[in-house]
Amino acid sequence: MLEIRIRHVDQAFSIPQGRWVVFEDLNLEIPPGSFTVIVGPSGCGKSTLLRIVAGLLRPTAGEVYLGSLSPEEARAARWIGWMGQGPALLPWRTVEGNIRLALEVNRRPLQPALSIGELIELVGLRGFERAYPRMLSGGMQQRVALARTLAPGPRVWLMDEPFAALDALTREQLLEEVERLWQRFHATVLWVTHDLHEAARLADEVIVLSGRPAHVRARFSIPDPRPRRDERRIGEWVQTIRQALAGGDR
């Protein structure tokens, strides 16, 4: 299990009007094996933070470590599982082919953590191995994307609002599956969302970011047992997070 350390990170972009500062001296420690959810106002830099941790964006200043490795080294070691807002499936590959793709790149083939068949079974797509993405619903496509994320056995899951575009019922089913899979794989999860209910439902830790330049406005541990089905209790946490988002620093 890997710890994620973000130290003194600055991130700014040059725009015609000057400098667009996203982070200034951002510091975070994500405990190993934890499910950490990041919430914050739109445009505060949640996705940018995920990209920095994934090594897809080099910060203007500061350091990020995944265990003892830099993000680039972690990427090369295939420790990082990335899932964005859309499924990003290749339409010319079958379900099986899309999942296998995660093992075919990075210059050397990987031995999967589980067989492709087991992964397909885990995400509830048995029988659809040879189906093409356009034949699947949005929810099923996201299941394929989830199986593909898990295929190389990543030690860190970086999830950028992966189910934001899905209907409430499908999202609910997928959240249950993610929770189940996370408990099985013991990965460190960094999950970005706008959905406070999702945050209260999934998180060990909730990190509330402020508006730009973003800093940590509040941080909560949610010690409630899993799976969390007590809607009243989840509602209380939602309220707490909402207050942190709306109010001052904590």
Added chain:
Amino acid sequence: MSSRALLQASGHLIVRTARPARRWLRIAPPFTLPAALLAWELTVHILRVPVYLVPPPSRILAILWAERGLYLQAAMVTLGEAIAGLSLGMGIALGLAVAATFYPPLERAVMPLVLLLKAIPLVAIAPILTLWFGFGPMPKVLMTALLTFYPALVSWMIGLQAVDPAALELMRAWNASDWEILRHLRWPSAWPYTFTALKTAIPLAFIGAVVAEWTGASGGLGRAMWLAQTNLDMPRLFAAAFLLAAMSLTGYGLAAWGERRVAWWRS
């Protein structure tokens, strides 16, 4: 149980239905060409147009049939030059487009030269090529390559860049090399553009070969057209043009068929 059956059973099969076209629009395409030829034939007869101005299609087809050996031989020469030139033009375009994908400044460096080449009227170049390379196939192949290079280059440059940004980000998160991204993502994404390029370049390839033959050749449909024009033999000029159009249409049809077969996910 097949995937499709499972999808149907689970209600997840997404069926895309096209907007129903008007019946006559759906049945019209196979009849438009015969209808145009018939209208041409009737017009020529009714208006008594002299054959040295516009010959009727029946006369053109009769010549084509009577002299099929000669025309077939000429067509094979032109076809060979067109295929060789098309392959050369598209091959260079592909190499350049791939190189520009790996090294983007190359696009900015090369495009002014390519545009300059495109701006020069290639009909003016044809006699120069014949002067340089003689009456053999070389100037025809080069002319065809010059004509087909530009649409192929533009299509591939767009095609290799037109990838799903989310898929590209994912590949980078997997630490995929540029070569792996090309192989698994850019190249398949560019397939539809390849066929778009082919559909544009195939008719141009025949035009390139014929224009070059016109300026000096020992065979080919361009040579046949030039001879007929010199003798004011309109039926034979039109016969060669008919054959050229038929070859162009067949090539276009093959490219469209290939597009449906290879880039099926777009339909």
